[in-house]
Amino acid sequence: MANSSVPTELLENLRMELRRGCLIVAVLAQLQQEHYGYTLRKALDDQGLAIDEGTLYPLLRRLESQGLLVSEWREENKRNKRFYRLSPVGEQTLKQLLEEWHTINASLSKILQEA
Amino acid sequence: MELLDRYLQAVKFWLPFAQQKDIIEELRDELQSQMDDKEAELRRPLTENEVQDIIQRSGHPLLVASRYLPPGQLIGPVLFPIYAFVLKMITFCYLLPWLLVWLVMVTFMPSYRAAHTGLALLGTLSTLWNLAFYTFALVTLVFAIFERVQKKTKWLENWDPRQLPPAAKRELRKQRQPRWESLTGLVSSILMLIAWLALPRFSQQLFAPASGILALAPGLRSYYLPILLLMSVEIALHGIMLWRPSWTWLPSAVRLVTTAVTLKLVMSATQFYPYIVWVTPATRSAHDLASVNQLNETILMLNITFSLGIALIVALCVYAGQSALRLWRYLQPRFAGPGNPGALSRSRLF
Numbered sequence: 157m158a159n160s161s162v163p164t165e166l167l168e169n170l171r172m173e174l175r176r177g178c179l180i181v182a183v184l185a186q187l188q189q190e191h192y193g194y195t196l197r198k199a200l201d202d203q204g205l206a207i208d209e210g211t212l213y214p215l216l217r218r219l220e221s222q223g224l225l226v227s228e229w230r231e232e233n234k235r236n237k238r239f240y241r242l243s244p245v246g247e248q249t250l251k252q253l254l255e256e257w258h259t260i261n262a263s264l265s266k267i268l269q270e271a
Numbered sequence: 272m273e274l275l276d277r278y279l280q281a282v283k284f285w286l287p288f289a290q291q292k293d294i295i296e297e298l299r300d301e302l303q304s305q306m307d308d309k310e311a312e313l314r315r316p317l318t319e320n321e322v323q324d325i326i327q328r329s330g331h332p333l334l335v336a337s338r339y340l341p342p343g344q345l346i347g348p349v350l351f352p353i354y355a356f357v358l359k360m361i362t363f364c365y366l367l368p369w370l371l372v373w374l375v376m377v378t379f380m381p382s383y384r385a386a387h388t389g390l391a392l393l394g395t396l397s398t399l400w401n402l403a404f405y406t407f408a409l410v411t412l413v414f415a416i417f418e419r420v421q422k423k424t425k426w427l428e429n430w431d432p433r434q435l436p437p438a439a440k441r442e443l444r445k446q447r448q449p450r451w452e453s454l455t456g457l458v459s460s461i462l463m464l465i466a467w468l469a470l471p472r473f474s475q476q477l478f479a480p481a482s483g484i485l486a487l488a489p490g491l492r493s494y495y496l497p498i499l500l501l502m503s504v505e506i507a508l509h510g511i512m513l514w515r516p517s518w519t520w521l522p523s524a525v526r527l528v529t530t531a532v533t534l535k536l537v538m539s540a541t542q543f544y545p546y547i548v549w550v551t552p553a554t555r556s557a558h559d560l561a562s563v564n565q566l567n568e569t570i571l572m573l574n575i576t577f578s579l580g581i582a583l584i585v586a587l588c589v590y591a592g593q594s595a596l597r598l599w600r601y602l603q604p605r606f607a608g609p610g611n612p613g614a615l616s617r618s619r620l621f
Contacts, residue, residue, distance in 0.1 A: 193297060194304040209301050210330045213294070214338040229296075238297050 179207060181257060183215060184242060184250040187225060192237040216240055224249055274319070275302060278326050285336035294339055302329060346414045349427060354414045358407065366403055368588060372581045373399070375538075382542060446600070447516040457509035464502045471495075485563070490543035497536055501529050520601045523593035530590055534583040 182205050186196060193213055200207055219225045224246035227238050242250065283295050305325050310317055317325075329335060346354050373396060376383045387395050421427060508525050512518065540546075545567035 192300070194301050197301075208328075208330075209298070210335055210338055213297060213301070217290075217294075217339065235300055235303065236296060237300055238293075 178257075179205065179211070180215070180219070181250070181253050183207075183212070183219065184224065184246060184253070187240055187242050187246070188250075190239050190241040192232070192239050194237075196240065219246070274322055274326060275299070278302075278329070278332065281332035282336050285333055286339055290339065298329075298335070302326065344418070345411070346418050347422075350414055350418055350421065354410070357410055357414075361406055361410070364585065364588075366399065366406075368585045369399055369402075369581055372584050375584075380538065380541065382544070446519055448512050448519055448522070450513060450516055453509050453512040453516065457506065457513060460502065460506045460509055464499070464506060467499060467502060485547055488543040488546050488548055491540060491546065494536055494540065497532070501532060504529055518601070520594060520597035523590045523597055527587065527590040527594050530583055530586050534587065537583065 182200060182203075183196070186199055186203075191199060193209070193216065196216075197207060197209065197212055216225065216227075220227055220240070224243060225240050226243045227240045229236055229238050231237070279295050279299055282298065283291050286294055302325060306317055306322065309321065309325065377392065384392065504525065508522060511521060515521075545564070547563060547566055
């Protein structure tokens with residue numbers, strides 16, 4: 157009889173693909189309030205979306221270069237930290253992405269109900 | 272904090288110069304914050320092992336730095352399948368037959384082994400390695416240029432389905448070799464046969480002034496008749512194809528046999544070194560003898576028979592594949608019959 161379990165590597169790749177888009181929305185949503193990298197990571201982790209620093213910091217830089225975030229260096233607790241928040245373009249983009257996410261979510265729920 | 276500094280220095284090395292300072296400061300703060308939190312949790316300074324754990328979790332310096340680098344691929348996913356296909360074709364259709372010929376020569380030709388003893392035998396493969404290396408490098412370079420051009424011009428996005436090649440014909444039973452092709456082949460083969468037959472009688476006119484002075488090695492003269500026979504087979508083949516153009520399997524099958532015979536002849540011809548001799552060596556000066564020796568050495572060194580052997584083995588592989596394919600195509604409708612659509616759909620694969 158054939159083994160029906162999904163190979164771990166395949167499942168991990170699919171999970172990563174599914175998470176990739178969601179993480180961008182989550183980061184944008186979380187940055188409606190100002191954060192620096194470490195507190196942003198902890199805030200997401202507390203909400204159940206763990207993200208490692210190797211993924212988060214390059215993502216923050218990419219989103220900033222795309223004009224969705226703004227950042228500034230400030231001193232806090234005697235250390236220089238880079239604080240991020242949504243730019244006006246980022247706010248608009250988040251709104252549209254959330255609408256898209258709600259549409260996808262509703263469609264998926266409908267498909268799952270029918271199945 | 273020496274370990275942290277060493278780690279950040281290693282990451283910094285691979286980062287884009289303009290962003291190095293910025294990224295390193297942010298990464299330092301991240302790792303420092305993790306260490307602060309851990310110290311607060313344990314209520315004591317961290318040991319070196321605990322610092323090492325935190326740094327190790329962050330990832331290898333090269334991996335961490337690579338995430339900040341712009342995506343760069345020499346050959347992207349669009350062109351990669353074509354690139355891999357071209358390399359496979361070169362490997363299987365050229366390099367592998369080359370290697371096979373070398374193996375055949377090493378195994379079955381004592382004269383070749385005697386001429387290249389010990390490590391010199393492996394040295395004869397250097398041409399293959401050089402050829403493989405330069406071919407792969409050139410193909411990679413060409414595809415890397417295609418990749419750059421493709422990214423800039425986006426030529427793959429501007430396409431028209433009407434420019435695609437016409438679909439393969441489904442009705443394979445109607446396949447025929449054009450009669451003009453058979454007729455042209457027949458005429459040219461007959462002309463070649465006439466020239467071959469005239470060669471002994473008119474060799475003085477053809478090769479003068481060299482004909483009275485130089486000659487082929489006596490052993491090579493025994494190849495005259497087998498070559499004549501091979502030419503006759505070719506004429507007969509064209510004649511049959513003129514009469515039965517639907518026997519598309521026949522040319523490749525016949526050429527499979529004639530090429531095998533030719534290969535055998537070429538391989539056995541290598542034993543008749545020197546290939547070119549003086550007709551009257553006793554009357555020749557030392558300089559003349561040395562000249563012809565040099566000519567024979569050049570022929571041997573250029574591996575003319577070896578190159579011909581490769582070409583014939585490649586041709587053998589092609590004819591073997593063609594014969595099998597065409598015979599199958601020819602026979603398949605007869606076995607399948609018109610009521611069996613599976614036969615037709617399978618034939619579409621070719």
